[in-house]
Amino acid sequence: MLKVKDIERIPVDCTMTEFVGTTVLDTIGLVIPGVTPALQEQMNLSTSYPSLGLISSRTGAAGQINAVDEAVKSTNTEVVSIELPRDTKGWGGHGNFIIIGGENVSDVRRAVEIALEYTGKYAGELYISEAGHLEFTFSANAGQALNMAFNAPVGKAFGFFCGSPAAIGLVMADLAVKSSPVEIIKYMTPDKGTSHSNEVIVAVTGDASAVKNAVLTARETGLKLLISLGSYPETPSVPYLR
Amino acid sequence: MLKVKDIERIPVDCTMTEFVGTTVLDTIGLVIPGVTPALQEQMNLSTSYPSLGLISSRTGAAGQINAVDEAVKSTNTEVVSIELPRDTKGWGGHGNFIIIGGENVSDVRRAVEIALEYTGKYAGELYISEAGHLEFTFSANAGQALNMAFNAPVGKAFGFFCGSPAAIGLVMADLAVKSSPVEIIKYMTPDKGTSHSNEVIVAVTGDASAVKNAVLTARETGLKLLISLGSYPETPSVPYLR
Amino acid sequence: MLKVKDIERIPVDCTMTEFVGTTVLDTIGLVIPGVTPALQEQMNLSTSYPSLGLISSRTGAAGQINAVDEAVKSTNTEVVSIELPRDTKGWGGHGNFIIIGGENVSDVRRAVEIALEYTGKYAGELYISEAGHLEFTFSANAGQALNMAFNAPVGKAFGFFCGSPAAIGLVMADLAVKSSPVEIIKYMTPDKGTSHSNEVIVAVTGDASAVKNAVLTARETGLKLLISLGSYPETPSVPYLR
Numbered sequence: 001m002l003k004v005k006d007i008e009r010i011p012v013d014c015t016m017t018e019f020v021g022t023t024v025l026d027t028i029g030l031v032i033p034g035v036t037p038a039l040q041e042q043m044n045l046s047t048s049y050p051s052l053g054l055i056s057s058r059t060g061a062a063g064q065i066n067a068v069d070e071a072v073k074s075t076n077t078e079v080v081s082i083e084l085p086r087d088t089k090g091w092g093g094h095g096n097f098i099i100i101g102g103e104n105v106s107d108v109r110r111a112v113e114i115a116l117e118y119t120g121k122y123a124g125e126l127y128i129s130e131a132g133h134l135e136f137t138f139s140a141n142a143g144q145a146l147n148m149a150f151n152a153p154v155g156k157a158f159g160f161f162c163g164s165p166a167a168i169g170l171v172m173a174d175l176a177v178k179s180s181p182v183e184i185i186k187y188m189t190p191d192k193g194t195s196h197s198n199e200v201i202v203a204v205t206g207d208a209s210a211v212k213n214a215v216l217t218a219r220e221t222g223l224k225l226l227i228s229l230g231s232y233p234e235t236p237s238v239p240y241l242r
Numbered sequence: 243m244l245k246v247k248d249i250e251r252i253p254v255d256c257t258m259t260e261f262v263g264t265t266v267l268d269t270i271g272l273v274i275p276g277v278t279p280a281l282q283e284q285m286n287l288s289t290s291y292p293s294l295g296l297i298s299s300r301t302g303a304a305g306q307i308n309a310v311d312e313a314v315k316s317t318n319t320e321v322v323s324i325e326l327p328r329d330t331k332g333w334g335g336h337g338n339f340i341i342i343g344g345e346n347v348s349d350v351r352r353a354v355e356i357a358l359e360y361t362g363k364y365a366g367e368l369y370i371s372e373a374g375h376l377e378f379t380f381s382a383n384a385g386q387a388l389n390m391a392f393n394a395p396v397g398k399a400f401g402f403f404c405g406s407p408a409a410i411g412l413v414m415a416d417l418a419v420k421s422s423p424v425e426i427i428k429y430m431t432p433d434k435g436t437s438h439s440n441e442v443i444v445a446v447t448g449d450a451s452a453v454k455n456a457v458l459t460a461r462e463t464g465l466k467l468l469i470s471l472g473s474y475p476e477t478p479s480v481p482y483l484r
Numbered sequence: 485m486l487k488v489k490d491i492e493r494i495p496v497d498c499t500m501t502e503f504v505g506t507t508v509l510d511t512i513g514l515v516i517p518g519v520t521p522a523l524q525e526q527m528n529l530s531t532s533y534p535s536l537g538l539i540s541s542r543t544g545a546a547g548q549i550n551a552v553d554e555a556v557k558s559t560n561t562e563v564v565s566i567e568l569p570r571d572t573k574g575w576g577g578h579g580n581f582i583i584i585g586g587e588n589v590s591d592v593r594r595a596v597e598i599a600l601e602y603t604g605k606y607a608g609e610l611y612i613s614e615a616g617h618l619e620f621t622f623s624a625n626a627g628q629a630l631n632m633a634f635n636a637p638v639g640k641a642f643g644f645f646c647g648s649p650a651a652i653g654l655v656m657a658d659l660a661v662k663s664s665p666v667e668i669i670k671y672m673t674p675d676k677g678t679s680h681s682n683e684v685i686v687a688v689t690g691d692a693s694a695v696k697n698a699v700l701t702a703r704e705t706g707l708k709l710l711i712s713l714g715s716y717p718e719t720p721s722v723p724y725l726r
Contacts, residue, residue, distance in 0.1 A: 002723040007611075007707060007716060014712035016705070018655050022713050026615045030651050030709070036662050039654075039686075042671035056651030058576060058616065058682060085650065085674035085682035086438075090332030090574030092300060095682045097650035097674055127249075131268045132300065166327065166339035167272050167298030170281075171260050178278050187284035190327035190339055195680035196437035196570075198300060198327035198337045202281075221258070223249060225272070228256035229264050232249060239244040328680075332574030334542060369491075373510040374542065408569065408581035409514050409540030412523075413502050420520050429526035432569035432581055438679035440542060440569035440579045444523075463500070465491060467514070470498035471506050474491060481486040 020112040024123045024236040026058035026089070029112040033105040045080040049101030053077065053108035055115050058087050060126055061094040062137040062160040067118030068098050069145035071111040077102040079145045084195055091133050092164040092198030098145070124237035127222075131229035132164040132198075134172075134222040138215050138241055140208050150186045150203040157208035161218035162201040166190060168225045169200025176218035182206040215241060262354045265362045266478040268300035268331070271354040275347040287322040291343030295319065295350030297357050300329050302368055303336040304379040304402040309360030310340050311387035313353040319344040321387045326437055333375055334406040334440030340387070366479035369464075373471035374406040374440075376414075376464040380457050380483055382450050392428045392445040399450035403460035404443040408432060410467045411442025418460035424448040457483060504596045508607045508720040510542035510573070513596040517589040529564040533585030537561065537592030539599050542571050544610055545578040546621040546644040551602030552582050553629035555595040561586040563629045568679055575617055576648040576682030582629070608721035611706075615713035616648040616682075618656075618706040622699050622725055624692050634670045634687040641692035645702035646685040650674060652709045653684025660702035666690040699725060 020029035032052040040048065057064055061084050072079055080101040087095030100115075102108040125136040137160040142152035152158040161176060163169030166189060177184065186203035188194050194201065204214055219241065226233055262271035274294040282290065299306055303326050314321055322343040329337030342357075344350040367378040379402040384394035394400040403418060405411030408431060419426065428445035430436050436443065446456055461483065468475055504513035516536040524532065541548055545568050556563055564585040571579030584599075586592040609620040621644045626636035636642040645660060647653030650673060661668065670687035672678050678685065688698055703725065710717055 002703070002726065007711075010708055010711045012711055012714060014708055016708055018659075019709065019712060026649060026713055028649055028651055028709065028713060030655050032655060032658050036658050038668050039658055039661055039671070042668055042686075054651035054654060056649040056682075058649055083650070083674040084680075085576060085678075086328055086570055086680040087576045087682040089576075092327060092329045092331075092337065095576065095649065097682070097684075165268060165270055165298040165300055165337065166325070167270055167296035170296060171272050171274060174274050174278050174281055175260075177281055184280050184284055187281070190325040190437065194327075195674065196326075196328040198298075198329040198339070200339075202284075219244070224252055224256055224258055225261065225270065227249075227252045227254055228261060229268055229270060230254060242244065328570055334569060334571045334573075334579065407510060407512055407540040407542055407579065408567070409512055409538035412538060413514050413516060416516050416520050416523055417502075419523055426522050426526055429523070432567040432679065436569075438568075438570040440540075440571040440581070442581075444526075461486070466494055466498055466500055467503065467512065469491075469494045469496055470503060471510055471512060472496060484486065 020109055021116050023116045023120045025060045027119050028056055029116045030054040031105055031109050031112060047080055047101055051102050051105040051108045053100035053112040055098040058089050058095045061096050062135050063122035063126060064096045064119050065145050065149045066137045066139055067115045067122050069139060069143040070118045071114035072145055073143040074114060075111040076107045077111040079148055082149045086195035086197055093133055094195060094197055120237055121240060124235055124240045127233035127235050129226055129233035130231035132226055134226055135162040136215050136219050136241060138212055152185060153205050156205050157211040159204045159211040159215040161215055162199050163222045164199045166198050166200045168222055171225060172218040172221045173200060173202040175221045176214040179217040180210040180214040182210050182214045262351055263358050265358045266365045267302045269361050270298055271358045272296040273347055273351050273354060289322050289343055293344050293347040293350045295342035295354040297340040300331050300337045303338050304377050305364035305368055306338045306361050307387050307391045308364050308379045308381055309357045311381060311385040312360045313356035314387055315385040316356060317353040318349045319353040321390055324391050328437035328439055335375055336437060336439055362479055363482060366477055366482045369475035369477050371468055371475035372473035374468055376468055377404045378457050378461050378483060380454055394427060395447050398447050399453040401446045401453040401457040403457055404441050405464045406441045408440050408442045410464055413467060414460040414464045415442060415444040417463045418456040421459040422452040422456040424452050424456045504593055505600050507600045507604045509544045511603050512540055513600045514538040515589055515593050515596060531564055531585055535586050535589040535592045537584035537596040539582040542573050542579045545580050546619050547606035547610060548580045548603050549629050549633045550621045550623055551599045551606050553623060553627040554602045555598035556629055557627040558598060559595040560591045561595040563632055566633050570679035570681055577617055578679060578681055604721055605724060608719055608724045611717035611719050613710050613717035614715035616710055618710055619646045620699050620703050620725060622696055636669060637689050640689050641695040643688045643695040643699040645699055646683050647706045648683045650682050650684045652706055655709060656702040656705045657684060657686040659705045660698040663701040664694040664698040666694050666698045
């Protein structure tokens with residue numbers, strides 16, 4: 001029988017060939033070198049690839065999708081599935097479960113490594129207080145992952161802002177869109193497009209400086225409103241947008 | 243770049259014109275004086291109003307909807323959207339995101355102020371233990387918000403009871419409905435009508451004293467069963483139903 | 485008015501006739517001797533029975549469904565509803581709400597007692613760390629509950645494995661199915677079949693020793709990957725599969 005002491009002998013430094021790495025926000029990166037056909041059939045992916053790379057987190061969505069966007073832009077791989085569970089470890093948002101496909105395992109492994117690295121960076125624009133959370137992301141040049149998740153026009157600038165409790169996200173969006181000539185490409189609420197998360201999420205496109213400006217306006221607004229609920233947010237990394 | 247010390251300079255006393263106030267259950271009240279047209283188009287509200295008032299909480303549903311019901315009854319405003327995210331800060335229920343519309347911003351601001359005030363009172367019938375939660379609400383005279391959320395007949399008495407884990411809610415409902423000549427107007431479970439919350443929710447209408455009696459029976463039942471799981475519940479306010 | 489001190493006078497040892505018992509994972513077992521017709525009509529169960537037994541937990545799904553499977557096999561009762569709320573007390577999975585029907589209250593009470601007893605045992609294959617969780621269950625002889633929940637062929641062996649964050653569940657499934665000649669009967673992900681949980685769930689059938697072997701492979705894989713996220717899991721009971 002499995003004993004607690006057997007479990008405690010399992011090393012934290014995983015040596016399985018499927019293991020790539022972990023990073024902030026309970027994010028794990030894995031590969032499946034050749035997915036077993038019976039499972040592949042059930043998965044019903046947009047395109048079948050022999051090798052799969054996996055990014056999966058308890059908390060965060062836009063940052064990791066943006067990180068995977070960078071990963072597929074610089075490797076011979078493609079995103080084949082993005083799912084956003086209702087998670088965030090007791091908070092009001094999403095986690096993520098992203099599958100990358102490639103013809104060979106070294107390509108998808110490299111893509112997962114890049115995605116983990118960028119997740120560490122992009123997590124700097126996730127703010128979590130005792131009351132709620134805010135998430136922001138920006139790309140000067142959206143790729144296939146941001147297109148699949150948010151209808152971002154490929155090759156154009158992309159901005160994302162999200163606030164919880166949801167009303168904060170709506171006021172952020174109103175002031176952001178008023179501040180800059182951007183186009184709304186996605187609008188999500190607890191009942192629309194989310195997994196019933198307590199968020200309003202807006203994604204925008206347009207000229208890069210306008211998009212960046214909209215995101216910064218949303219961030220300033222969101223921080224003021226989130227802090228009005230009585231506690232200061234922390235970020236798992238370092239803010240990088242300016 | 244945004245520094246942690248910049249965040250810490252943001253005052254808790256928010257001075258934005260959009261800010262109205264906060265109260266228990268991570269509830270924030272906001273206004274959007276003139277919603278930007280590109281955003282309004284995405285929102286697809288039941289009626290278009292130039293000014294919007296927002297009530298949004300991490301925890302609680304019936305209490306806040308009842309509070310908004312009072313607010314729209316006494317102001318020249320109308321509820322245009324009620325959404326119930328799967329939230330409660332790690333517990334098994336809902337938060338809320340409610341939008342009020344009005345022709346001018348002073349009306350919706352007043353409505354949000356009233357809703358915040360009643361939220362503080364109605365939160366007294368929310369009970370949260372280490373194992374689960376119970377929520378109750380009662381109105382002698384349901385208005386437009388309770389009608390929109392729960393099909394409550396306008397002008398008649400309305401009662402609501404909810405228990406988590408879900409089985410507690412079902413036994414509460416059975417004994418409440420047996421105890422009083424009330425009519426069930428809403429029945430919600432994890433797979434039916436909720437955002438996959440761990441609750442059974444029942445709303446009733448009828449003669450005011452019968453409805454009140456049903457709610458009190460549900461409360462007595464729910465408290466006994468919730469406490470059987472080994473811990474005593476707390477309420478963020480003061481119980482007010484008797 | 486209800487006072488806090490009134491609540492504190494309610495005994496933890498519940499004396500209501502509806503109360504059967506409680507066990508790990510915030511699980512409560514209840515009976516409704518004769519469900520009130522107005523409520524029964526709303527419930528829309530697969531079969532109408534005068535007496536209902538209820539099992540309801542904040543955390544866990546497969547273990548409790550397997551426990552109820554044992555209960556209905558050895559009593560004159562039948563499962564009439566299985567719902568899986570998005571719960572787990574802040575973690576990425578499900579709770580459960582299961583209704584058992586019977587012709588008389590002593591039958592359903594006995595079924596609930598048996599289900600509570602087996603829940604205590606089967607909870608030994610639920611592993612919860614600071615990062616995520618794993619759940620396993622095995623039956624040599626699936627009955628009506630496992631059939632209703634997972635399409636398990638009645639009378640055949642049944643195995644279940646689930647991992648969170650979701651990517652862990654997918655790698656567990658791939659290696660488990662590669663290790664043993666089993667047939668996949670259910671594949672669930674955040675967007676498919678779950679209540680937006682952060683899990684990949686796979687259920688299998690086949691020869692008993694092959695199914696058992698697949699579950700053990702999944703468990704070994706899942707523990708290694710979950711621990712790679714930096715913390716060791718605990719189980720609310722004692723591991724029992726070997």
